[in-house]
Amino acid sequence: MKKFTFKAGVHLPSYKKLTVGEEIKETSIPQQVVILLSQHIGSPAQSIVSKGEKVKVGQKIGEAQGNISVSVHSSISGEVIDICPQLHPVSGKKVLSVIIKSDGQDEWIEKGKEHKDYFRLSSKEICNIIKEAGIVGLGGAAFPTHVKLSPPKDVDIVILNGVECEPYLSGDEQLMIKYPVEIIEGLKIIMQTVKASWGIVGIEDNKPRAIELMKKEIAKQPNISLKILKEKYPQGGEKQLIKALLNREVPSGGLPMDVGVLVDNVGTSFAIREAVIRGLPLVSRVVTVSGWGVFYPKNLRVRIGSSISFLIEECGGFSFVPGKVIMGGPMMGITQYNLEVPVVKGTSGILVFGQKEVKKENIRDCIRCSKCIDVCPMGLVPCMIALYAENQDWEKAKGYNLLDCIECGACVYVCPAKRPIVQYVKWAKEKLKC
């Protein structure tokens, strides 16, 4: 079978063997969850519960505000003990959140309507179900899925992203092994919603078991195909994936729908299936807890709002003195300084590294070796962007197509001068915003 890939990028040591055989396990019920009302891109949800109120699993506690927003649900049953600002693990800012103390019952609220006959539903109805179920892109960006599923342009191909190119993470792989039927059903719902004629599932060749099981399921479908990709980072970026699989190039500043494509993560597809067919809102997600600093690396199905320290406890605690804890993958994840921050909808992994593994590098001057240019998957000139940002010439940096940067970190990985290029890019983007 032909293996697809894209130009540039880096080959990373995958470290997936830490968790590769680990099936997805349910965690115990956390004592307390902190559910942020702004876990997605767009306007925060509005709290509809009050302090002291009893809530059940799946009960809506935050109402979506406006179109680019989704509802938020309680992930455990218990009592609302406070509604106050809490630290957001990704943005680092404090956002309004609902804190729920568990009663240990894990009682579900009456489930939503089941739609086994989803093909009778209109696109609008499906989008509404997805919005109410609080589903966002589970790959990490947390963009509201119902917005993505109502594109203003025609979409002919839906790509399901099972690439999982970040090292250490293996949650999507395990999800594909455990629920191949459900994921494909989810893909069919997406295809029906956007009226796409063809579906593609893209998986990297380092997941043979997932490929085998998905292949069996895909063989039953007339308009879905499986494509295998070579292992490379950042292949899971939607623009790179589209280029690799279809040789279509998303224009600068454009979206996948500009080339008639929609890309969704396998986790999102599974969540969509659960919402539409079983009427379940998004209250949990698969999180890989890995790294050498944790005793038993595992893939866990985690209630949204559980704290990082709770997950590390579930995995047997720290194996040695922790030096760095990252939420997300090692390349694009955000380092956390507070272990009480909650898991949000976009959290794909928790990585723990020991003190000895964490190096402090000195930033040196750029020597124009052009290694970053070779690896940049977007074809940018990262060294020049970083130099202009360093000298605070934001407009010049923008002239080097700063805004096209996907912040994958491949340039930082290869930089011999250890320059924090992605930080420069994020800084420049922030400065250009205001």
Add this chain to the structure above:
Amino acid sequence: MILNSILFLGGIGLFFGLGLAFIGKKLAVKRDPTEEKILQILPGSNCGACGFAGCAGYAAECLGENADIGKCALGGEKVVRQISDVLGREAKIKEDSVAVVFCQGKEGVSKNRFTYQGITDCSAANLISEGNKECEWACLGFGTCMEVCPFGAIRMDEGIPLIDEEKCRGCGICIAACPRGLITLISKRHRVYVLCRSKEKGKKVREMCKKGCIGCGLCVKVCPMEAIQLKDNLAVIDYDKCNNCGKCVEKCPTKSIVLNKSSLSVQFLS
């Protein structure tokens, strides 16, 4: 032979010289003599503190009606008076003021949340989880204000900027550079400052910083002029009433109120 060369080259030189002289006269940009005068008055350091492109830019701006002619921070009162003489317009003379950094959170005084690695610039560091200091009103100490100061009046000492009052002209460029808004211009007449901006409750401030204002209110009680008030757990001095007596400074348990005795920087003394 040599005469020929001299004549030839001399001829060319004369021709071009005359040509340039003629063109220079013909295409000369007419400049307002007042503008010329103002430009001579201005210090000519092109510091940019007025907000215009160098001294020439500001000189041109001064000619306009309703223009604020008191913007030259470097020249101070003298220059403003001279400009107002030239233009025959009254100028508001600003009080001599000096930039004050409202934080004393040196290394070891204010706690860090995490070890920061990356760009050594305050506004870049402030984007990462809102800065590496425990206190959200603490100085990050990467010296962005020092880099932007056109007069070299700021230097960093153990993670806190020290401002030299002799050199500081009160231009306010550092105010815009500080991502946490910790720098304020205060008139040189006022010598007592509450060097903290934290609005947290006392207990929390104590945990985060050794020199933060805990909102205990002792200064409010001791002040003979009733110039100090507590606002959001923070002592605020009303400079219309303050007479620089310094009683609050003695009473302050965390030493967050400081009396600046000489023209040296506040932090040099403390």
